[in-house]
Amino acid sequence: MNFDEIITLDKADPLAKKRLEFDLPADTIYLDGNSLGALPKSVKPRVAEVISQQWGNDLIKSWNSHNWIDLPIQVGEKIAPIIGAAQGQVICCDSISVNLFKVLCSALKLNSERTVVLSTKDNFPTDLYMVQGLSDLLGAGSCQLEIVEEQDIQQNLTRSVAVLLLTQVNFRTGMLLDMAKLTQIAHDKGILVIWDLAHSAGALPVELDNSKADFAVGCGYKYLNGGPGSPAFLYVAKRHQVTVKQPLCGWMGHANPFAFDPNYVPSHDINQFQCGTPSVISMSALDAALDVWQDVDMLQIRTKSETLADTFIALIKMNPCLHELTLCSPDVAQLRGSQLAFSHDAAFAICQALIAKGVIADFRAPNILRFGFTPLYTSFEDIWRAVAILVNIVESEQYKEPRFSITLKVT
Amino acid sequence: MNFDEIITLDKADPLAKKRLEFDLPADTIYLDGNSLGALPKSVKPRVAEVISQQWGNDLIKSWNSHNWIDLPIQVGEKIAPIIGAAQGQVICCDSISVNLFKVLCSALKLNSERTVVLSTKDNFPTDLYMVQGLSDLLGAGSCQLEIVEEQDIQQNLTRSVAVLLLTQVNFRTGMLLDMAKLTQIAHDKGILVIWDLAHSAGALPVELDNSKADFAVGCGYKYLNGGPGSPAFLYVAKRHQVTVKQPLCGWMGHANPFAFDPNYVPSHDINQFQCGTPSVISMSALDAALDVWQDVDMLQIRTKSETLADTFIALIKMNPCLHELTLCSPDVAQLRGSQLAFSHDAAFAICQALIAKGVIADFRAPNILRFGFTPLYTSFEDIWRAVAILVNIVESEQYKEPRFSITLKVT
Numbered sequence: 001m002n003f004d005e006i007i008t009l010d011k012a013d014p015l016a017k018k019r020l021e022f023d024l025p026a027d028t029i030y031l032d033g034n035s036l037g038a039l040p041k042s043v044k045p046r047v048a049e050v051i052s053q054q055w056g057n058d059l060i061k062s063w064n065s066h067n068w069i070d071l072p073i074q075v076g077e078k079i080a081p082i083i084g085a086a087q088g089q090v091i092c093c094d095s096i097s098v099n100l101f102k103v104l105c106s107a108l109k110l111n112s113e114r115t116v117v118l119s120t121k122d123n124f125p126t127d128l129y130m131v132q133g134l135s136d137l138l139g140a141g142s143c144q145l146e147i148v149e150e151q152d153i154q155q156n157l158t159r160s161v162a163v164l165l166l167t168q169v170n171f172r173t174g175m176l177l178d179m180a181k182l183t184q185i186a187h188d189k190g191i192l193v194i195w196d197l198a199h200s201a202g203a204l205p206v207e208l209d210n211s212k213a214d215f216a217v218g219c220g221y222k223y224l225n226g227g228p229g230s231p232a233f234l235y236v237a238k239r240h241q242v243t244v245k246q247p248l249c250g251w252m253g254h255a256n257p258f259a260f261d262p263n264y265v266p267s268h269d270i271n272q273f274q275c276g277t278p279s280v281i282s283m284s285a286l287d288a289a290l291d292v293w294q295d296v297d298m299l300q301i302r303t304k305s306e307t308l309a310d311t312f313i314a315l316i317k318m319n320p321c322l323h324e325l326t327l328c329s330p331d332v333a334q335l336r337g338s339q340l341a342f343s344h345d346a347a348f349a350i351c352q353a354l355i356a357k358g359v360i361a362d363f364r365a366p367n368i369l370r371f372g373f374t375p376l377y378t379s380f381e382d383i384w385r386a387v388a389i390l391v392n393i394v395e396s397e398q399y400k401e402p403r404f405s406i407t408l409k410v411t
Numbered sequence: 412m413n414f415d416e417i418i419t420l421d422k423a424d425p426l427a428k429k430r431l432e433f434d435l436p437a438d439t440i441y442l443d444g445n446s447l448g449a450l451p452k453s454v455k456p457r458v459a460e461v462i463s464q465q466w467g468n469d470l471i472k473s474w475n476s477h478n479w480i481d482l483p484i485q486v487g488e489k490i491a492p493i494i495g496a497a498q499g500q501v502i503c504c505d506s507i508s509v510n511l512f513k514v515l516c517s518a519l520k521l522n523s524e525r526t527v528v529l530s531t532k533d534n535f536p537t538d539l540y541m542v543q544g545l546s547d548l549l550g551a552g553s554c555q556l557e558i559v560e561e562q563d564i565q566q567n568l569t570r571s572v573a574v575l576l577l578t579q580v581n582f583r584t585g586m587l588l589d590m591a592k593l594t595q596i597a598h599d600k601g602i603l604v605i606w607d608l609a610h611s612a613g614a615l616p617v618e619l620d621n622s623k624a625d626f627a628v629g630c631g632y633k634y635l636n637g638g639p640g641s642p643a644f645l646y647v648a649k650r651h652q653v654t655v656k657q658p659l660c661g662w663m664g665h666a667n668p669f670a671f672d673p674n675y676v677p678s679h680d681i682n683q684f685q686c687g688t689p690s691v692i693s694m695s696a697l698d699a700a701l702d703v704w705q706d707v708d709m710l711q712i713r714t715k716s717e718t719l720a721d722t723f724i725a726l727i728k729m730n731p732c733l734h735e736l737t738l739c740s741p742d743v744a745q746l747r748g749s750q751l752a753f754s755h756d757a758a759f760a761i762c763q764a765l766i767a768k769g770v771i772a773d774f775r776a777p778n779i780l781r782f783g784f785t786p787l788y789t790s791f792e793d794i795w796r797a798v799a800i801l802v803n804i805v806e807s808e809q810y811k812e813p814r815f816s817i818t819l820k821v822t
């Protein structure tokens with residue numbers, strides 16, 4: 001593979017023009033959109049308008065005149081087609097952790113004869129922590145967390161399991177689970193399934209409805225480019241919405257919040273999953289960011305994502321000095337999300353050296369170097385240049401300089 | 412009282428200059444800062460910088476370089492002096508409803524021999540709903556809500572009560588509860604106390620530490636001027652922080668979040684009360700908004716607030732055509748927060764007519780007209796002009812025009 005071939009790939013890329021919709025910093029190759037998405041150009045003017053005109057000038061009237069009250073639904077409906085959900089099933093609210101608590105409680109209540117929540121050992125920690133917190137609150141007699149290795153999920157789907165809680169794409173390795181298959185097997189055993197889409201929403205075609213998923217949660221700040229700490233979303237399948245009850249009964253989930261009735265009566269649709277007053281500024285940023293997706297074909301996203309990652313692997317393999325980077329992600333593209341993980345004893349220092357040279361990747365303890373590929377704004381030339389810089393850092397042993405070993409607060 | 416006296420009050424006001432720190436719309440008298448605070452001038456440049464520079468340019472590195480990771484603590488510490496809390500006890504996170512759930516569970520666990528949560532019938536509904544949701548989740552054997560009239564709180568503080576949950580200033584009437592006294596009586600009976608400061612933080616001097624309060628929650632979007640749906644805060648008295656455990660165990664509350672340990676180990680300080688990733692854009696807006704408070708004396712806030720409201724009442728009384736407006740707030744200033752409520756059969760239509768003429772008040776079902784006084788930016792001339800417009804609307808019966816009776820989505 002040579003530079004001409006790379007340029008040919010960019011020229012043939014039907015998504016190449018989407019990059020123009022983002023403000024990307026000069027002299028930076030950003031391969032961390034799986035952690036924090038880049039800034040869509042639509043966000044800044046929208047937030048400025050929300051602050052100056054809607055808040056500053058129209059003040060409290062904006063709940064009606066600028067429809068702040070409908071933002072959670074409006075943003076949810078923009079996310080829905082990206083994750084394969086028909087209308088009326090997705091809402092934007094709170095954080096992914098808080099939303100997980102809502103759907104966990106809901107699922108356990110729907111399946112109240114059973115108490116086990118099955119998840120994977122290498123799930124993103126907050127998912128496991130939320131189950132642990134719920135288990136502490138309810139007692140192990142009502143909620144028990146069991147964790148297994150990813151390859152052992154299927155054999156552990158027994159009739160004692162109430163809820164299967166899985167992250168579709170592993171945050172470290174990028175391994176992609178088969179949503180349709182695992183949901184089907186779980187349902188056959190009477191198990192409800194919650195999918196965490198943190199690393200898959202916007203990264204690949206997600207098929208919630210087609211997979212008959214029960215619940216899902218996801219965040220706005222990774223592949224959806226909603227900004228740091230952007231509000232999260234949740235999905236509740238239509239068939240569960242009439243019977244389900246979630247415990248974080250804030251006034252925004254009430255059937256009639258402005259009646260100020262002292263008794264809680266849940267809204268009988270997805271609105272029930274709202275809790276407190278929505279975060280209008282942050283949610284407006286996400287709303288504007290989602291406009292980027294209006295003309296995007298998720299199959300094109302997937303094809304480009306696979307080709308970007310395969311190209312990256314091919315370039316790594318071409319360089320003998322990089323042989324100590326061991327791929328921890330599946331080597332078959334169809335079994336991955338849109339990121340690659342490599343282990344290396346000096347992963348932390350290499351990551352810091354890359355960042356110092358303008359290649360933004362990230363490190364996950366203890367020894368993982370992660371590279372995210374975001375088809376909306378990552379080019380094949382980015383990949384080429386990133387590997388060239390990586391080769392330079394490793395070959396010259398620059399990463400061994402003491403300045404690259406200083407521990408940062410957040411890594 | 413005449414216009415000259417009003418102008419004299421404005422001239423003598425030590426807080427008058429603070430109004431210059433806000434962007435207030437022309438031709439508007441804003442008496443709804445108790446619902447959504449006005450826009451501080453510091454917010455727009457700060458949010459623009461967070462979006463363009465921190466997110467857009469510095470991307471993921473900003474968690475360290477712009478200290479996003481410390482925002483919840485930094486904002487909490489800015490709120491602390493406004494609510495009478497020493498360092499290390501306040502954190503900014505989530506919504507007031509979600510935070511209420513955390514402290515409710517924490518308090519019930521600390522007082523686990525008892526099950527009753529006592530609150531008031533006229534508490535803000537979300538407070539009651541959150542207890543109802545928790546009671547549904549845990550079962551009435553673990554959590555029971557009992558509600559009483561405000562005047563009956565004291566006599567209901569019995570040894571079966573685990574937690575007393577009170578809003579310091581009633582959202583409808585503006586009635587102010589005696590925090591120190593009620594907390595003391597509750598403690599004497601072995602009851603833990605949660606204070607909701609939604610209508611008091613920034614409205615008057617709050618004395619959490621001096622009152623020996625156990626827990627408190629509050630929001631950023633009212634008197635703290637953090638913007639629509641601004642992140643909320645919570646307070647946990649230092650003495651409880653080592654033993655307390657809250658159930659929404661998100662990764663940001665872990666003692667070492669970036670170790671990605673599958674087992675939850677709570678941070679043994681106020682950080683434990685964080686849950687998911689903080690909402691950086693919204694929290695930065697609140698952070699900037701709080702700078703307005705740096706040189707503010709809360710006693711001056713209180714004095715001006717009382718005088719504004721007393722002046723408003725005096726002007727109402729001077730106008731015989733307003734005699735059908737019945738004050739529902741205590742008539743003694745010391746027993747009120749910083750808002751006044753009047754009942755009137757046509758409250759909704761009068762409110763709409765006022766808004767059409769640039770006086771922003773709000774309506775609370777079934778028949779309450781609310782006026783909020785925000786000493787940082789409300790002038791005595793505002794009060795004078797607002798009453799003159801109210802007189803005009805009532806005298807001319809303009810409010811009876813059909814256009815003022817159209818029901819809005821949010822009122």
